[in-house]
Amino acid sequence: MVSSLEAKGGDAALIASLRIYRSAIALEETATLEREEIVSNVLNWLVSPEGGIQLALRVAVTLGSLLGLLIVAKIVRAWARRTFDRVPNLSKLLRGFLAMVVYWLVIAVGLMVMLAALGVNITPLFALVGGASFIAAFALQDTLGNLAAGLMVMVKRPFDEGDYVTVAGVGGTVQKVSVVSTTVTTPDNQVIVIPNPKVWGDVIINTTASETRRVDFVLGIGYDDSIKLAQETLEQVIGNHPRVAPTRSGQSRSSITAIAGAGTFAMAR
Numbered sequence: 001m002v003s004s005l006e007a008k009g010g011d012a013a014l015i016a017s018l019r020i021y022r023s024a025i026a027l028e029e030t031a032t033l034e035r036e037e038i039v040s041n042v043l044n045w046l047v048s049p050e051g052g053i054q055l056a057l058r059v060a061v062t063l064g065s066l067l068g069l070l071i072v073a074k075i076v077r078a079w080a081r082r083t084f085d086r087v088p089n090l091s092k093l094l095r096g097f098l099a100m101v102v103y104w105l106v107i108a109v110g111l112m113v114m115l116a117a118l119g120v121n122i123t124p125l126f127a128l129v130g131g132a133s134f135i136a137a138f139a140l141q142d143t144l145g146n147l148a149a150g151l152m153v154m155v156k157r158p159f160d161e162g163d164y165v166t167v168a169g170v171g172g173t174v175q176k177v178s179v180v181s182t183t184v185t186t187p188d189n190q191v192i193v194i195p196n197p198k199v200w201g202d203v204i205i206n207t208t209a210s211e212t213r214r215v216d217f218v219l220g221i222g223y224d225d226s227i228k229l230a231q232e233t234l235e236q237v238i239g240n241h242p243r244v245a246p247t248r249s250g251q252s253r254s255s256i257t258a259i260a261g262a263g264t265f266a267m268a269r
Helices: 002-007 012-031 035-047 052-085 092-117 123-139 141-156 196-200 227-240
Strands: 164-167 170-177 181-185 191-195 204-206 216-220 255-259 264-268
Touching (some): 002 012, 092 141, 141 196, 164 181, 170 191, 181 196
Antiparallel strands (some): 164 170, 164 204, 181 191, 255 264
């Protein structure tokens, strides 16, 4: 009754006095109980419809609602991912990020609906979340900067998962991009995590963005070897290689320059 009076906006002073009165009576009754009476009261409360049974039902409903909410959120995330996959201009990174946003939005809305259904007043919760967000914005400025940089990477799409890139002085294959960092695997199988502000604030070289690329090699031969023979051999090998792109005239798009003094060849293809 006191809780109902408070929920309906009753007088605060009257509610406080009633709570004090109720606590005093409950304390006095508990102090005068014998051990057998305490055990009997606990057992009676556990099996009463207004006591233990009602609490067990609420716990079961809460756990079932949480489990159902997680299942629904996963189903919605899978549906959202399939929907985003049909959009041709979205990168894999942005599709994954949007699917994650949908997942957490479903969980947040579902939690609010579940709390409201259980009779919990969620109005103070909004005020608490708003105040906590304001404080977290100042405390997590660097993290928010990482988030903004990660969003720029996902929206502008300078690279995608599986691309070989050189960012922040590190070259490797992009494995994953989160809202705070980019994970790159180098050719020697080192996993490097780069904060997104360094990725977005530096020069980005996407090697796999173009199917046809120029590759330079420097090969050395002995001083007693024939430069002419070596050059002819290299031109023949490069010209017959299937990965060398032909020109419009059908010739191999490659060039070999001999440096006789150093005994080396500079090849570009």
